[in-house]
Amino acid sequence: MKPVRVALAQIAPRLGDPKANLERHAAAVKTARAEKADVVVFPELAMTGYLLRDQVPDVAMTESSRTFRSLLALSRTIDVVTGLVLEGPGHAFFNAAIYASQGRLVHVHRKVYLPTYGMFDEGRDFAPGEVLRAFDAPFGRAGILICEDAWHPTCAWLAVQDGAATLFVLSSGPTRGTRPGRGITSLPVWHDLLRVTAQFQTAFVVYVNRVGYEDGLNFGGGSMAIDPFGRTIASLPALDEGLAVAELSPEVLRRARTVYPLLRDENVDLVHRELERVRQRRFDLPGPEAD
Amino acid sequence: MSRRLRVVPAAPAPEPDLALDPKATARILEGFIRSEVERTGRRGVVLGLSGGIDSALSACLAARALGPERVYAVAMPYRTSHAGSRRDAEALGRKLRIGVEVVEITPIVDGFVAAAGASSPGRLGNVMARARMIVLYDRSEERAALVLGTSNKTELLLGYGTLHGDMASALNPLGDLYKTQVRDLAKAVAVPRSIRLKPPSADLWPDQTDEGDLGFSYDEVDRVLALLVDARMAPGSIVARGFSRRLVERVARLVVRSQFKRRLPLIAKVSTRSIGWDFRYPRDWKS
Numbered sequence: 001m002k003p004v005r006v007a008l009a010q011i012a013p014r015l016g017d018p019k020a021n022l023e024r025h026a027a028a029v030k031t032a033r034a035e036k037a038d039v040v041v042f043p044e045l046a047m048t049g050y051l052l053r054d055q056v057p058d059v060a061m062t063e064s065s066r067t068f069r070s071l072l073a074l075s076r077t078i079d080v081v082t083g084l085v086l087e088g089p090g091h092a093f094f095n096a097a098i099y100a101s102q103g104r105l106v107h108v109h110r111k112v113y114l115p116t117y118g119m120f121d122e123g124r125d126f127a128p129g130e131v132l133r134a135f136d137a138p139f140g141r142a143g144i145l146i147c148e149d150a151w152h153p154t155c156a157w158l159a160v161q162d163g164a165a166t167l168f169v170l171s172s173g174p175t176r177g178t179r180p181g182r183g184i185t186s187l188p189v190w191h192d193l194l195r196v197t198a199q200f201q202t203a204f205v206v207y208v209n210r211v212g213y214e215d216g217l218n219f220g221g222g223s224m225a226i227d228p229f230g231r232t233i234a235s236l237p238a239l240d241e242g243l244a245v246a247e248l249s250p251e252v253l254r255r256a257r258t259v260y261p262l263l264r265d266e267n268v269d270l271v272h273r274e275l276e277r278v279r280q281r282r283f284d285l286p287g288p289e290a291d
Numbered sequence: 292m293s294r295r296l297r298v299v300p301a302a303p304a305p306e307p308d309l310a311l312d313p314k315a316t317a318r319i320l321e322g323f324i325r326s327e328v329e330r331t332g333r334r335g336v337v338l339g340l341s342g343g344i345d346s347a348l349s350a351c352l353a354a355r356a357l358g359p360e361r362v363y364a365v366a367m368p369y370r371t372s373h374a375g376s377r378r379d380a381e382a383l384g385r386k387l388r389i390g391v392e393v394v395e396i397t398p399i400v401d402g403f404v405a406a407a408g409a410s411s412p413g414r415l416g417n418v419m420a421r422a423r424m425i426v427l428y429d430r431s432e433e434r435a436a437l438v439l440g441t442s443n444k445t446e447l448l449l450g451y452g453t454l455h456g457d458m459a460s461a462l463n464p465l466g467d468l469y470k471t472q473v474r475d476l477a478k479a480v481a482v483p484r485s486i487r488l489k490p491p492s493a494d495l496w497p498d499q500t501d502e503g504d505l506g507f508s509y510d511e512v513d514r515v516l517a518l519l520v521d522a523r524m525a526p527g528s529i530v531a532r533g534f535s536r537r538l539v540e541r542v543a544r545l546v547v548r549s550q551f552k553r554r555l556p557l558i559a560k561v562s563t564r565s566i567g568w569d570f571r572y573p574r575d576w577k578s
Contacts, residue, residue: 016577053571175319178312184319213326215573216467218319238315239322 001140001165001250007032007040008223008244010236012212015049018059018067018084022047022074025082028243029074035245038139042082043170043210043223044111044146045095047071050172051214052085056125060087063105075100079138083146083170085126086110092127097144097170099137107135109144113152119174119217122148134162140250142166147173150193153200160201161268165228165253167201169194171209175220175238184238187222199230202256202263204248211239228256307517309471313479316472320464321356327462328357328437330578335361337431338439339423339457340383340391341494342366342376345441345465347383347486348477352464353439355480359388363434367423370397372494379486386483392430396422416495420456428459437461445470445509448516449542450549451501458552469516470509507538515542 009028014020025042032040044050047067048059061068061084074080079101086096086108094110110129114122132155134143143159143166150156150169159167175184182188190207198205204227211221224235225246234246257263280287328335336353340346353362366380377393384391399422400415409415431438440460442452444467452458465473470491477487491501491509502508515534518524519542526543530536555567564570 014578015573015575051573051575053573055572055576178315178319179308180310180312183312183315213323214575216323218323239318 001248001253002138003250004039004139004166004248005035005037006206006225006234006246006248007035007037008206008208008225008234008236008246009040009042009046010208010211010221010223010240010242010244011042011046012210012219012241013043013046013049015214016052016055016059017049018047018061021049022067022070025071025074025080029078029080031243032245033078035243037078037245039079039081039137041168041170041206041208042080043208043219044083044097044172045085046082046170046210047084049214050210050219051217053121053125056085056093057087057091060085060093062087071098072100072103072105076103079106081144081168081170083172088127093125094129095122095126095146096129097146097168099135099142099144099168101138106137107133107144109133109146111146111149112155113148115148119176132158132162134159134164137166139248140165142168144168144170147171150197153197156197156201156203160203160263161266164203166204166206166248167197169205169207171207173209173220174217184220184222187220187238190220190222191224194224194226195230198226198228199260200262202228202253202260204228204253206246206248211241227252228260307514307522309469309513309517311468311472311475313476316468316476317352317355317480320352324353324356324439324462324464327575328361330575331437331461333435333437335363335434335436336439336462337363337365337427337434337436338441339427340364340366340380341441342373342379342383342486343489343491343494344477344482344486345443345473347379347482348473348480349439349441349465350383350387350389351477351480351482354387354389361436362387362389363430363436364389364391365426365430366391366393367396367426368393369395369400369419369495371496373492373497375489376494379483379489383483383486394426396426399425412496416493417453417456419495420453424456424459431461439464440466442466443470443473444468445513445516447553448520448549449505449512449545450552451505452552454552469513471513506541511538512542515539516546519543519546 081099083097086094096110099107112129114126114128116123134141141163143164145155175186179185194205194207206225208223210219222238225233227233234244236242236244366377368377381391400418403418409418427438438460440463443465446452492499518529526539529539558567
């Protein structure tokens with residue numbers, strides 16, 4: 001891993017309007033460049049807004065869409081991580097995120113866990129991603145998770161086993177009330193979860209959550225970057241738009257992985273064996289002796 | 292000698308939790324009002340000011356969100372309305388520096404009664420609520436403003452409101468706050484004591500109070516609703532926690548019976564794409 005300056009762009013996208021959001025991306029790219037950032041990270045579905053419902057096919061892009069190519073063009077001067085709707089083969093629509101660099105697409109992550117409960121209905125509008133991979137960014141190996149993916153510890157674990165030392169977590173997290181002395185309740189829950197993820201995976205976590213309102217939902221912001229010791233190295237306040245820059249240091253990563261050699265000691269083979277056994281039990285599959 | 296371990300009791304089950312952070316809640320609601328006015332391209336909001344706590348708090352949040360010059364309040368007394376209601380509304384208008392127009396609804400309501408009749412107090416109350424709705428929607432057209440509703444979560448869940456009357460609005464910032472939470476928030480944003488401390492009343496006839504109409508206090512019913520709705524507890528479990536069975540069953544029944552008031556009219560599906568079924572767009576569509 002090389003030292004890298006990452007800008008967290010906490011924006012309020014315009015619902016159902018990729019063109020307007022492309023302009024908002026361009027403006028944030030300009031600010032991030034002025035702050036000498038190497039990478040700028042946007043929230044989940046930053047190109048489209050969140051509460052899309054039947055607008056999903058209208059705002060979906062493919063790699064040959066004009067808006068998609070304009071988005072890639074933004075990455076000529078700074079690497080861009082952002083969320084959008086991608087249309088795949090068979091006209092399946094994905095809640096996706098891309099890493100773009102030097103005007104080219106480096107990696108696509110399709111959200112694996114689509115919350116479809118309570119106030120969420122993503123499973124109705126999107127197809128789930130079936131792949132979770134780390135990728136080589138110019139500064140080092142990284143992984144992307146989208147919102148609910150981060151609530152399944154296996155996602156962060158897999159990306160880190162696959163070599164990621166930086167996890168980008170893009171989110172459109174609505175708030176759900178306040179409590180005396182604690183402010184907005186959803187934010188400390190997120191922050192605890194992200195801190196635990198950073199510490200347990202000994203990885204940098206860069207969390208970018210959107211702000212703004214859609215119908216009555218309001219999105220909490222509170223974006224932050226956390227180092228592998230669990231320390232906050234950049235943060236943005238709740239509810240307002242803003243940009244913060246975090247410096248991710250390979251030296252800190254090396255020390256954390258030396259002091260807490262969790263990655264070194266991880267027994268992937270044991271996990272694999274036990275998972276296979278659990279899988280056979282859960283789905284009543286024939287065991288190896290049946291062959 | 293045997294050593295006995297000290298036994299630490301388990302933490303008690305969480306109480307109905309109605310406490311909120313007033314500052315953070317007010318900030319969310321002010322942002323909500325501002326965002327909706329801006330994205331709809333309207334100039335401001337219009338709301339009815341009754342002299343009660345819900346409309347006072349709504350006006351206060353709107354004035355903080357938009358600036359007082361973009362909040363148009365209307366006091367709409369009927370001849371039986373308490374004289375203090377109008378005084379409180381006008382005093383609040385001066386305090387918030389928002390304009391308060393007074394529109395007497397007596398001729399509208401009495402004209403309706405003369406032409407069409409309204410024999411029971413309940414029906415007359417509905418006519419008054421709908422007369423006020425007509426005035427507000429007319430003024431919203433005149434001012435290019437959104438109608439700001441003032442219903443709270445307790446009223447909405449119990450169905451204690453008039454459909455197409457006080458329940459009609461474009462946005463309803465207090466709709467997810469129970470009455471007791473409205474009181475906490477009103478105190479924090481400095482709604483005057485005279486408004487906060489008077490007994491809640493629809494003011495449709497002399498000496499009417501909400502708690503008299505409903506037959507229970509807001510303190511009680513809000514705690515039951517917080518368990519029933521927010522904590523998703525079964526009525527039996529709520530009774531087991533010490534609430535009266537009569538109260539819990541009555542509240543549960545009122546919530547079910549008033550469901551029709553919280554939904555758009557039903558549409559029978561006779562086409563391939565029907566409003567409410569598979570024509571699904573957010574209200575903030577393309578904004």
